Amino acid sequence: MKYRSNLASIFGLFIIGFLFSCKKENNGTLKPEVVIKEVGVGNSKIAYPGNSLHLDADITAPGKIGSIKLQITLASTNYGWDFVKTYTEGYAGAKNTNFHVDVEVPENATAGQYNLLLIVTDEQGEKTQKKAGFEIVKDATLPVANNAQAKLNGDMLNVTANISAPNKIAKIAIEVQSPAWTKAFDYTDADLVGQTTYSISKNIDMSQAPNGHYHVNIFITDQAGKKGFRQLELNK
């Protein structure tokens, strides 16, 4: 009887010990979830050569994000624009994030249907990918910001660009944006409204802006209502 009791105790302790000692290795996690919210401004699924392609997605990764890979290729097999980049900085280790990037579409990008693939890999190697389609459309009358630059001199940000707008400029807006600090400025100066070309140079005071990574968005609206968009990045 005593022998049986001892044997039962050993067996019981063995099970408890085994469960505790192996707990970490049995700890499974759910796969990442990816929701692509916007491809193109306002989820238009349209991009223009010489402008930025806006992408916005929500990512949930219970196993913590390891990397986010963005792959853009021509939908058919042929010569075309492609973009492949793996993002980790600012995302790795997070369980939830908003993935917001603006990819510059080169001026020579071939028009046509494109595939956009977003692949999220968590720290355990679990992968989820989401696909979206969009079209690159050539529109020679679209306003464009060429040679755009954003340079920080102390606390003063200088934004320059050569604007081309065959339908004549109606307004130029510059937005300096980060999760912590965002300011937007509209420019309708008399010398730029109505012009088809214009070299813009604007100084923006960033003395109140905390240090961090900023997007500088240049929006051009022409008198036909068409919009051009160019994004620059800088660190303060």
Added chain:
Amino acid sequence: MRSTKKLSLFIIAGVLALGGCKKEKTAPEPEKPFDIKEHFVAFTFTPKSGPSKYTVVSFIQFLENNEALQIGSSATNARGNYTLTKDSLIFEVTGGNGRTARFSLDKDKKITSAYYKASGPLEYETTGELFPLAASNQLAGKTFKGDEQGMTPGTISRAGLIYSFNKADIATYGSGTDAAAIDNTTNSYTLFGGNGFKSTNSDGTELGFISNKKLTVFRLKSLYFSGKYDQQ
């Protein structure tokens, strides 16, 4: 006496419990499966016939969803699909710009033979190498020297041509036949897989890669130029 027995039971249970996990801890790490996306192909093709002789360099970059890019001297890349089996790798572009690159692989995933056919009539002598994506720039700080061949068979367009690559983190290089005059900050390049490069500069568009201390380069400037250069 009773507490000694209990202590013994605890020790036995502990040993057994640890033993239960021991196998998993001491088992050898499973070998990482081969992932073609962590590799790239550098291949060359030379016309088998015709009045011109040149060797074109091209890369294949493997993407998700069995897509791949052929990177050549064109401003944009050709998007195709790839098929990988245990002993072959096929890259294919269909349509008007169709082409097929086919490679035989041995058990170690080394390319043993290569074939390339574009949409034109030409047949090519083809070579290929499959490289793992190197974490560092294998070109950085290295200098290579050799003769650059012209398109006419047997002609040398530049004898003793030198390629000098800048140090790590600065993806620039210079080339020329006068070592003293070469400025290795002149041309910027895009690195492929750690040991391949592409540059568009005043000398045209150049693609090359290093393998076994040799740099193979193809240059397009209206005409085709090619060469193999020894590491100095």
